[in-house]
Amino acid sequence: MLDPVILFFIFGLSAGLLRSELRLPPAIYDLVSIMLLLTIGMKGGIELAKQPFLELLPQMLAVIGLGILLPLIAFPLLRYLGRFSRVDAASIAAHYGSVSMGTFAVAVAYMSARGIYYEEQMPLFVVMLEIPAILVGIVIAKGFSKQTNWAQVGHEVLLGKSIILMIGGLLIGWIAGAEQLASIKPLFFDLFKGILALFLLEMGLITSKHVGSLKKYGLFLIVFGISMPMLSAVLGAATGCLLGFSVGGTAMLAILAASASYIAVPAAMRISVPEANPTLSLAASLGITFPFNVVIGIPIYYAMAEYIHAFFGA
C-alpha cells in the first residue's frame, strides 16, 4: 500500500492540476525543508558517532566516484540522443548526478515503516553526492574556463542552504548523541513524518506547475526522466553491494543515485551556467523523476537491491 505521505503528494499534485488556489506560504516551505534537513542530518550524526570515521573514507571515495560518473553517463545521452545544446545537456546531467533530499526523506520513511536496517552513513553520502555532480556539470558546460569563478561556485555549493543544514545536523547529532538530543526529539523526530507530509503536499503543488512545461519539451525528456534513474539505481545498487552494504543500505544508495536534484543544483546552475534553460531540467527532475521515484521507484529500487544481494551478495 502507498505510504500516507505519498497521498499528500498526490493530493497536492491534483489540487495544482485542477488549478485550485491552494498554496503553502514560502516561509512554511522553508521551515519544513529546514526541519527535514536538520533531522536527517542529526539522525545520521547520531549513528556516525558510533563508528570509526576512518573506515568510512573508502566508502566516501566510492560515492564521490559515483557522483562523478552519473553526469558523465547522462550527458552524452542528452546531447546525442536528446539533441539538447551543450549547456542544457550539461545542466540536466548535473541534476541527475546529484540527489534529491525529498526523495531521500521519503526513503527514510519507507525503510523505517518497514523496519528495514540500512547503514547509518547515508546522510553523509547525500552530502558527498550533491557536490561532485555540480562541478562536473559546470566543467562539461564550460570546460575549465577561466571565466568560471570557482571560489564563488565553491561557496555557493558548500554553503548553500541544504548542504549546510545537513552538515550542521550531522555535526550536532555527532557531538550530542541520541541521549542528549532526547529533549528536542518531540519536535525533530516525532513530527518527522507529519512534516514530510506537509513538504510533499507542497512538492505536489510545485510539481503540478512543471508538468505543463513537459508538453513543450516532448517525449524524450519523459523517457529520460524515467530511464535515467533506473540506470543510476543499478549503478548505485552495484556500488552499495561492492561496498558490502546490507540490502537496506544497498537500496538506499540506489535510491540516492536514482534521485535528481531540484534545489541545490538548479540554484548553482543558474549562477554558473546561466545559458542553460532552467525550465528544462526542472521539468524533468521535478515533473517526472521526483513523482516517479517517490510513488513507484522506491519499491522497485528496493527489489533491485534484494535481487543483487541474492545473486552477488556476500
Next chain:
Amino acid sequence: MLDPVILFFIFGLSAGLLRSELRLPPAIYDLVSIMLLLTIGMKGGIELAKQPFLELLPQMLAVIGLGILLPLIAFPLLRYLGRFSRVDAASIAAHYGSVSMGTFAVAVAYMSARGIYYEEQMPLFVVMLEIPAILVGIVIAKGFSKQTNWAQVGHEVLLGKSIILMIGGLLIGWIAGAEQLASIKPLFFDLFKGILALFLLEMGLITSKHVGSLKKYGLFLIVFGISMPMLSAVLGAATGCLLGFSVGGTAMLAILAASASYIAVPAAMRISVPEANPTLSLAASLGITFPFNVVIGIPIYYAMAEYIHAFFGA
C-alpha cells in the same frame, strides 16, 4: 469552565482592543488554518471509511436543503427589518447560510474534551453546507443573471482553499485509515488543540479590528448576529433529530447551522457580488457571531440538542 483555547481567543481580542502591536505573520495564520482543515478532514475521512457511502446520501441532501433554506430566511430579515440594500442583504445572508471552520474546530475540541459521541460524517456536512449558501446568495443578489460567470463561481467555490483542504483531508483519511495515519498523528492529531489555540489567538486579533466597524452599522447588526445563529441552531438541531442523529451529532449540526462563514463566503462574494460592502458582513460574522458562538453559543446549542432529544427524540 471555559476551554483554555477560548482563553487564547479572549487574549487575542483584548490585545487587539488595547492596540497592542501583537500580530501573527500571515504565513503562520495560513499554516495554522491549513493544518486545522487537513486534520478535521482526515478525522472525518477515517470515520467515513467505516460506513457505507450510500447511506449518507439522504443525509447529505437534507444538509444541502438546510444550506439553501438558511440564507432564504436570513435575507428577508436583513432586507426588510434591517433595511439593507438588496446586495448587502444577500451577501450577509450567504455568510449566515454557510459555516465557519473555526467554530467547527472549537466544537470538535468541546465534544472530545467531554467525550461526547457525534456522527463522523460532520466534516462532510461542513463541505455540503459551505457551498449552497454561496450560490443562493449570488442568485438573490443578481438573479440568474447572464452576467454572472458561473464557471468562475463554481471554480472559486469548489477549489477554494478551505474546501479543497477539507476534501483532500477527507480523501486521505478515507484511503489511508487510522492505522496508516499513525505515523503522522504526532503532528496532525496530537498538536490539534495547541494549533487551534494559536488560530484562536489570531482570530481574536482579527476580530478586534471588526468590533470597531460595528459601531458604524448599529444595533440591528448586533441583534441579528446573535439571534440569527440561535434560529439557525434550532433548524439545525431539528434536522439532526429528524435524521436520527445522536445528541452529539444533533448539537454538531446545530452548531454548524449557527456558525457564519468569514473565509470562503467573503472571498466568493467579493468576486461575484462586488457591490456588497464586505465590512458589513465581516463585522457581523466575525465581530459578533464568531465570538458569541465559541464563547457562549456552543454549550447553548448542546443544551438545545439535549432538549429536542428529550422531547422529540427516538
Next chain:
Amino acid sequence: MLDPVILFFIFGLSAGLLRSELRLPPAIYDLVSIMLLLTIGMKGGIELAKQPFLELLPQMLAVIGLGILLPLIAFPLLRYLGRFSRVDAASIAAHYGSVSMGTFAVAVAYMSARGIYYEEQMPLFVVMLEIPAILVGIVIAKGFSKQTNWAQVGHEVLLGKSIILMIGGLLIGWIAGAEQLASIKPLFFDLFKGILALFLLEMGLITSKHVGSLKKYGLFLIVFGISMPMLSAVLGAATGCLLGFSVGGTAMLAILAASASYIAVPAAMRISVPEANPTLSLAASLGITFPFNVVIGIPIYYAMAEYIHAFFGA
C-alpha cells in the same frame, strides 16, 4: 557538557560567519518567539496560581528596584570609562538593565535538564525587569523632558509584543491551571526545547551579523559586554538570596540580571531616544553578552548562587 540547544546557536553563528545563505524566514522567527514567550508565561502562570499573590508584592518591588539600579550603574561606566556620548551610554545602559527572553529560555531549559528547582514567579520578574530599565534609560538620556511623549512610551513598552505575550501566557496559565492546559501541552510544552533550538539557530545567524560591527567599536565594548553581566549577576544573586530564594531561584535572578535585552529595549530606544546609535548597543548585547551568557555565563551564575548560599544563605 553543552546543552544541545547551545549547539544550534553555535551552528547558526558559524553558518553566519562563513557567509552561508542560510536564514530562517522572518515569519518563522516570529512564530518561534511567540511560542517561547507564551509557553514561558503559561509555565509561570500555572505555578503562580498555587500561591497567594500578595506575598509576591515585596519581591516584585525588590526586582523593580534592581531594574532601576542596573542601568544607573552601567551608565557612568559607559559614559566616563567608555567615553560614549550621553545618549549612547544611556541607551546601552537601558539594554543591560533590562532582560533577554532568549537567555531566560535557555536558563529554563538548563534548570529543567538538571532537575533544579526555582521559584515559579520568575516569568513575572522578567516582565518587572523589562520595563523600569527602559524608563530609566530615557530619563538619563533626555531628562524628564517635556518632549518625551510618555503616553506613547508607556504604550510601546507595556503593549510591546514580548511583554504582552508573556503577560497573556501568565494569565492563561493562571486561569486555566495545569490540568486544563493538558490538551495544548503537546504543542507548547513538549516541543519547547525543540523550538528553543530553532530560535537559537536563528539567534546565531543574527548574532553573526553583529560580531562584525564589534571591530569598529573596539575593545571597551567587549570588556563591558562581559564584565557588566558578571557584576549584574552578583547583584541579582544577592537580591535573590536576600529574598530568601532557593539556589535555583537565586541563580535565575542572577541570570535575569546578567542578561541584556535585544528586542524590547532596542525597539523602545529607537523611538524614544533616536539619537542613540542602535548598532552600538546591539553589538554589545547580541554580539557579546548573549553568546557569553548562554554558552558560558549560565553555569557561572549558577555556581555564584551556590557560593552565595553556602556563605550567606539561610
Next chain:
Amino acid sequence: MSDNIKKLLTIVTEAALENILVKDIERLGAQGYTITDARGKGGRGVRNAAWDANGNIRIEVISDAAIAGQIASHLKETYYANYAMILFMSDVEVIRPEKF
C-alpha cells in the same frame, strides 16, 4: 520623443483581484507585469494585510501609451465603483523598447 519612452502604469488594489486583473492586463495587450504585496489606506479605509481578505497588491505594467490608456480605462469602468483601487501613470525610459 524617443522610442525608448514607454508608460509605466501602477495599480494599487485589493489582493482578491489579482487573478482577474492579470487576465485583463494580458488580454488588453501588455507583454508583462510585476506584482508586489502591499498595504495601505485610502478612501475605502485601512487595508493592513493582517489576513488574506485584507491585503493590497501593487501591479506595475510597462507598455506603450495606447495600451496603458486602454488598461486604465477598462479598470476604471469595471472596478472603480466597487473595489479599493487607485492607478497612476508616468513616463519611463526602457532599454529594449521592442519588449513592451
Next chain:
Amino acid sequence: MSDNIKKLLTIVTEAALENILVKDIERLGAQGYTITDARGKGGRGVRNAAWDANGNIRIEVISDAAIAGQIASHLKETYYANYAMILFMSDVEVIRPEKF
C-alpha cells in the same frame, strides 16, 4: 499642466517608524498611502530585514504638490538626523484627481 498631474512622494525608511509616519502623513493632509516591505543599503549601512529591528518600509503617497512638499520638509526636519531615510518625488498622472 492638467489637473490630473499629482506628486508621488516615495519614502524609504526604517520599519520601526511605520506607525508614527503614518500619523504624520495623515495629519499633514494626504488622503492615503501605500506601504511595501523592503530592504536595502544606504549611508546608514545594510538593512537586510533578517529580523524585526532591521527591515525597511517603502511608503508611497500621492497628493498635490503643496502637501507633498510639506510632508517632505516635515520628515526631513524630524527624522533625517537620526534615522535611515531617503525620499524622492516625481509627477504622476492620476485618473480621479479629486481623490488625492
Next chain:
Amino acid sequence: MSDNIKKLLTIVTEAALENILVKDIERLGAQGYTITDARGKGGRGVRNAAWDANGNIRIEVISDAAIAGQIASHLKETYYANYAMILFMSDVEVIRPEKF
C-alpha cells in the same frame, strides 16, 4: 535642470541574482539601493514566487545619470541574454542630492 534631479533606475529580475547584482551596483558607484520581493510575468514566462527558485526582486537605485547609465549598460550586457530581467529609468527629485 536643478541639482536635485537624479535618476531612479528600477530593475526587475530573478531573486537568484540578488547577491551578485548588489555587488555590481556598488562597484559601479551607486551609494545605495532598495529591494522588494516581487512576482510577475514577461518574455521568460510566469515567475510566481511559489518557491525559492521562482521569485523576482525589484531593485531601485537612485544616482546621477552617468552612474545609472553605466549600471544599465553593464546589466544589459551581462545578464539580459540569460536571465529574466527588465530595467527602466526616470527622473526623480531628491532632498539631499549629495547623498546619491
